[in-house]
Structures are given as structure tokens and as C-alpha cells.
Amino acid sequence: MVLRSESAVAVPARPLSRARFRIKEGTAFGWMMAALPLLFLVAFVGYPFVYGIWLSLENRSVARPAVFVGLGNFIADARDPVFWQVVRNTFVYTIVATVLKAGGGLALALVMNQNFRGKNLVRAMVLLPFIVPTVLSTIAWMWILDPAFSVLNWFLVHLGERPPGPSWLGNPYLAMGSVIFVNTWRGLPFYAITLLAGLQTIPGDLYDAATIDGAGSWHRFRYVTLPLLQPVILIVTMFSVIFTFSDFQLVYVLTRGGPANATHLFATYSFDIAMSAGQLGRGASVALAMLPALALVIAALTLYMRRRRW
């Protein structure tokens, strides 16, 4: 770990008077420094956020005057069967992909936490799916899952499957399975590397002590590794849930939400409504429908990080 721990650098208590002097005089400097970036964030995150809420209350199409409709867009969402399909899709996508990424990531982290030659090289290669631009790697997956020339189907057909083999992106269930699989491929390294870093902070003597007390490998994992890794698992999972729940790129490239809306998520559906159909207000209302679930996770994670970090 390059990152130095805060606790490694002990800061002895300072005399109160000097500390107070610095606080007062530091306030001006602090605000002077923070003012510009704060202004920027208010203008380009705060304002769009509030403006988005306003948009969702309007009937606004491209090149037409806006009409205030109150909760009209949300009522339209509630009556739209596709919207409810999108809700279901997003939850299935998020839950299944998160479980696969967390389970697989933990497994990979445990495998990599052993001593072997080429460890650093392996770690660097394992992270590749996560660093390569998602759209570009998803294009490769599109070709792997191609209806006519899928390399998977070449093998399946040669193993006796009826040609042309499964339509990975054409069948609603297989399409959902495929986008979840590709999301897992991309996100698993993040879990693995972060959990590996977590594993490396667990002191070896704890395992020695457990072994002396007669713990087998399962018990060492269950009663030493897992409890000590739990905070890391929690943070990584919450973090990944936020970005899986609001995923756009992968589904947009792979299926555009199809077939027959079977893989539409909140983000892709609101994009379709706002950008393709030009209904900004309705689109904004679909995007905002993500907020309750997201806000819950964001608030929990922010509080948790704050407690640990600040």
C-alpha cells in the first residue's frame, strides 16, 4: 500500500491557545481555497440536480414551450408497464451482478493472497477489464455474443448444439444473463483488488494464534478473515451497488435495452425517452425514480466513510 495510514503519523496534542489562533486565522484561508471548487460543484452538480427535479414536473419536449404538470410525469410512469419492467430489470441486474462480483471477487482475492511468482503481474492483468474503457471492451463482448459469428456458439455447435446456437442477446432471458455476465466481468476485478488489499492488512499472527487454538482453514476464514474484512466488503459493495444500479454504458452498447425492453435499466430507459423521443420532462422523471433507492445507499455510504475517514 502506498497510501499512508492516518494513524501511522501520530500528531501530539498542541497547546490550546496556539491551536485556537490557527483555527481563526485558518478560516479565511480555508474558505478562500474552497470557494472556487465549491462554486463549480454548486453550478454543475447542485444546479443540474435541482433543475432536473424542476424538469420532471414539466411537460417539456424539444422545441415546444414547457408546461408545468406537477406530478403528471410520475403518474404517467406509474401507469407505464415498461417502467415497471425497468424497475424489475434494474433490481435483478443489480442484485445478481453484485452477488456474482462480490462472491467471485472474494474468491479471486483469496486465491491471489497466496505467495506465488509473478504475483504483481497477475494483479496488473486481473485489473485490465476495470481500467479499459467500458464501451470498448463491451464492443468485444458484443462480437463474442454475436448472433451469427459468436465464438461461444462455434464451440457449442461443434459440441452438438443445433446451429446457429443460442441467441445470447436476442432471447430476453439470455440477454439479461449476458449483460449481467459482462457487468460481472468488468466489475469483479475491483472487488478482487480491493478485497486483496484488505486481506493484506490482516496481521499474520492472528492466523497463527487461531491455528494454535486448533482452527482449521474454514474456521480461520470464518472467524478471522471474514469479520476483519467485513468493513471493506461493506464499502466496496455499497459503492458498486450505486454504479451498477445506475449503469448505462454496458446495456446501451450491448442491447440498447432490448429485446422488447428486457434489459432496459433506469438510465437507458430515461435516455431513450429524453434523448431519442425528446421528452425531457418524462425522461427526467424516470431518472429521478432511481433516487429513493440510491439516496438510501449514498447516505449510508457517506456516513460510513465519514466516520472512518474524517
Place this chain on the structure above:
Amino acid sequence: MVMRGGWRVKLLQLWLPLGFFLLFTLFPFYWMTVTSLKPNAELYNTQMMPLLLYHPTLKHYVDLLTQTSFLLWTWNTMLVAVVSTAISLVLGTMLAYPLARINFPGSALIAFAVAATYLVPQPLLFIPMADIINRMGLGDTLTSVILTYPTMLVPFCAWLLMGYFKSVPHELEEAARIDGASHFQAMWRIVLPLCTPGFISAGIFAFTLAQNEFLYALIFLTKTDVRTVPVGAIAELIRGDVFYWGQLMAAALLGSIPVAIIYSFFVEHYVAGLTAGSVKG
């Protein structure tokens, strides 16, 4: 006997699962490479073993570089990523420094807001943002993305840098202050130079995030000459139902190489950025 058992255990516990995960991770990259080097006759021949390469050709690369605006897209992507990373490092430092080192009224609230901002996903903001960018007259300009990428990158950089800033002992700064340095001088000459690893981590991470961005680029950049690689590939190498697979794979590979190279030089810093916050070193 002991040696043999150890070897078997190692195979089962280490090499087999590791091999499986590496195959899972790297196969798409192998497939990208092989596909980009195949002539069309081979690419669309289902009789041939697809994993092998019989007549490698650079035709798709030549076509990509001469018949499309790929080089321009690459330039655009680099320019946008570098400029927005630089902006984000400066603004992130300005935000993180006082939060990490000065306990002034309101700092806790700001810190909370920054963390929350970092976690607000783009799809929540893109529709109002599209309208705002349009009204500012910035559609189809690189300025639109250079201005909007830092909305994700500034909170991230601030959040990451805060940990580094906090780790510098107050005594160093106080010594400088007693010697007559101003707050700014103490920061510029003493604290920031000690946090170089933090700047590298934040910079590398922000750079890859900027290269990866797609949604804003897709909405704001609709003309060929301002597009970034991901948007260019999706919008112009797929024409209707016609997929130029060879060129698409060449573009995917070439587009990934800059990030991969920079990443390979700074893996440690990247990992530090990745795990900051979730793992206390």
C-alpha cells in the same frame, strides 16, 4: 511424498483457480486482437477454427486509420482527458487542503457534501445537464465535456487527496509558519510536495475515468470532428445494421492501449487510488 502433496495442493488451491480467472479476464482481449488481425474472408467463415489466425493482416488497422477519423477521436479523447484531469487536480486540491488540514466552521458539512457529490451517478444528472449545455451554446464542442467531466473528477480527487494531506504532520507546517511562511507558502512548499504519490494516484485514476466516460460524450458530441473514441466507434463504425467488426476490434484495442500503458507504469498508484477509503493502509 510431502513435496508431491504440496505440489498437488498448490495446483488445486492456486494455479487452477488462478488460470480460470485469468482466462475469464483476458479472453476478450485475446479475441479482440485475433479478430482485428483477421481478413474478412476468415472473420466470417464459420467453418474455420475461430481462435486461430491463419492469414494475419493489418488491413483493418489501415482502414481504421485512413478511412475514419480515428486519429482525430484519439486526439480529442487525450486532450479532454488531460485537460479535465488537470482542472480536477487543481480544484480537488483547493477543496481537499482546507478540509484536511484546517478545522474551520462548516468544514464537516462541506466534507459530507463532497462525498455525497462523488457518489451521485451521472444518469441522475444527464438530462438537465444536456439542456444546460445546449443553452450555454456548448453543444458539439470539446469544452462541453471538459467542463462536465470535472463534476465527477473533482469530488473524487478531493476525497482521495484528503487522506494524503492529513498524513503530513502538522509540526512541519508549523515550523514553516514560525519561520514566517504564509498559509499558502506552507502548503505550496511543504505539504503539497510531500503528497506527490497522492497526486499521481488521483491523476492516473481521473485520467482513466475521463477516458472511460461515455454518456456525456454521447449526448454532447454529435459531430465527427469533436467525437471521442468510444462515441466515434459506436456511432460511426456501426452503420445501421452493418458492423465493421475488424475495424471495431482494431478501434477497441487501439483505444485501450493508451490507458493500459499509463496504467502499467503506475499500477501501484492506481491500486492505491482504487482502494483508498475502503481500506485503511
